[in-house]
């Protein structure tokens with residue numbers, strides 16, 4: 308599926324309605340007295356189940372305060388009342404969202420000539436894009452208002468004879484991407500957010516595959532279990548943990564993950580970089596692992612956009628040019644030669660020489676000492692040789708693409724696809740890896756293989772499957788480049 312297809316479909320149903328005017332009054336809420344409502348004040352069982360407890364400075368007082376909250380006015384609890392300290396500079400609320408949008412459309416040139424691939428992922432304070440996605444998620448800005456305010460500026464700009472950018476790169480194009488993922492999710496349903504049973508998602512035998520559980524709505528099928536996965540390779544598990552914690556030894560990747568964890572928002576191309584690195588451009592780890600981390604840390608987390616973009620970046624749907632890989636070294640230099648983004652988010656590297664800021668392991672020891680940061684002690688060495696990993700990943704992707712399995716294929720469901728692909732070039736799982744306890748196999752009462760699905764078989768012949776109705780097959784191929792410039 309593409310945004311062009313979405314626009315074509317949109318032409319049939321006509322333009323989205325303009326937002327309705329702000330109400331001048333709202334109906335009275337009625338009797339707000341809760342005297343007759345009984346409420347069980349939670350006891351210690353609540354505190355034991357409070358997953359955020361470790362992030363609080365002391366006990367959360369809001370829950371105990373009753374249905375109307377600590378001030379008795381139903382207001383949203385403050386961070387102070389929740390006993391938490393915000394690490395993010397981003398703030399919520401409609402007033403702030405409207406101010407952000409107002410400032411964007413005031414700058415007519417920025418609005419009319421916005422071109423996503425030319426925005427800098429290394430810009431922070433301020434960011435190079437609108438930073439309205441958390442507001443879009445929480446509903447503090449209306450999508451229709453965002454769209455029409457921007458379109459009005461573009462139309463005025465064009466009427467004055469000036470050239471505006473067009474979708475997919477323009478600002479309205481960005482909103483079309485959002486709609487495209489929503490539409491794809493609506494079409495596919497429950498399985499949109501996972502590979503298993505999803506006919507549109509290409510199957511790759513990634514490391515750290517999700518465990519499965521029966522789907523309560525369809526006992527014959529299963530769901531990926533969030534956060535629970537098979538550790539098929541200790542090495543990949545270590546890479547994944549280091550990726551999540553921003554300790555890969557590649558400053559560009561680490562700075563992004565630190566920004567994500569502390570601030571909850573990162574630029575789109577920064578998301579591209581870390582998603583590519585975790586999956587087909589370095590670690591060969593399942594995109595579902597990365598999507599879970601984003602789900603936890605993104606302020607703008609949106610199931611459809613998150614899963615859809617992870618599929619795009621891992622080349623499993625929407626996009627298929629797996630040869631185009633983001634370099635963690637050269638890509639960020641296009642917009643930040645000095646490494647200011649890295650210096651900000653990784654203070655250990657603050658004084659590192661510009662020449663080595665993206666590859667600190669190459670810096671002479673004397674210069675490391677002078678910069679006050681010894682590689683391997685104050686900042687990690689790179690966790691692997693990226694160029695080697697890139698080649699291995701490309702080989703693995705090539706093999707998987709040739710095989711052509713998709714998430715709903717019986718071979719994927721019964722584990723055969725993994726057996727066929729594992730051990731083929733690039734799919735470098737250790738030969739002695741065995742994973743047991745496959746609930747899918749047992750829940751299907753012997754229909755599928757009950758032995759380990761993940762044992763390796765180098766002798767199985769690889770045959771290409773044809774006739775798959777893939778979303779990415781509809782993507783218009785551009786000339787293959789070996790490095791991506793992030794044009795989505």
Ligand SMILES: Cc1cc2nc3c(=O)[nH]c(=O)nc-3n(C[C@H](O)[C@H](O)[C@H](O)COP(=O)(O)OP(=O)(O)OC[C@H]3O[C@@H](n4cnc5c(N)ncnc54)[C@H](O)[C@@H]3O)c2cc1C
Nearest residue numbers: 436437438439440481484485575578607608609612613616
């Ligand atoms: C791996 C990955 C995961 C992502 N997860 C999410 C997510 O959970 N939630 C989310 O809203 N976006 C997600 N995105 C898309 C995109 O990165 C963010 O929407 C964008 O960076 C938000 O910043 P902005 O508001 O400054 O965007 P701008 O560039 O200013 O765009 C304006 C608006 O368009 C929408 N938009 C822009 N690009 C996209 C896109 N590619 N897909 C969907 N909507 C888009 C957003 O609502 C955004 O606020 C993801 C991208 C990647 C690569």
